[in-house]
Amino acid sequence: MTELTLAMANAIVEAALAKGVEMRMKPLAVAVLDAGGHLKAFQKQDGASMLRCEIASGKAYGALAVGMGSRWLDRAAKDRPHFVEGLNAVSGGRIVPVPGGVLVRSRSGALLGAVGITGDTSDNDELAAVAGIEAAGLGHQAG
Numbered sequence: 001m002t003e004l005t006l007a008m009a010n011a012i013v014e015a016a017l018a019k020g021v022e023m024r025m026k027p028l029a030v031a032v033l034d035a036g037g038h039l040k041a042f043q044k045q046d047g048a049s050m051l052r053c054e055i056a057s058g059k060a061y062g063a064l065a066v067g068m069g070s071r072w073l074d075r076a077a078k079d080r081p082h083f084v085e086g087l088n089a090v091s092g093g094r095i096v097p098v099p100g101g102v103l104v105r106s107r108s109g110a111l112l113g114a115v116g117i118t119g120d121t122s123d124n125d126e127l128a129a130v131a132g133i134e135a136a137g138l139g140h141q142a143g
Contacts, residue, residue, distance in 0.1 A: 013041050062095035
């Protein structure tokens, strides 16, 4: 498997949103990007606030940009703020450096894309992303 299919992306979204409901999280928004950073699937639960598509996509895009989960970017923003500012500059402001962006990998470890979730705490966003990826039978790298 070398490509994140629409069916896989939709399965991730569905399972991630179900995890949010199960854990009584605030309304979530889930963006799934392919390995090239293109939006493959997106859903926003009723009641989620505006800009959630941009935030979720930014978490996933940031993870893809550095090849690590966005939790790594969160730490880098504290330890090396100029580095993250530079990344944001060269990406046109597309990177959101907080947890909730998780890389999607095939079971053999090939990079397929990334999931970004926003709406609850960053830790819960990441938890829902991991749950969605695992439910789709894929590997993950949270960072």
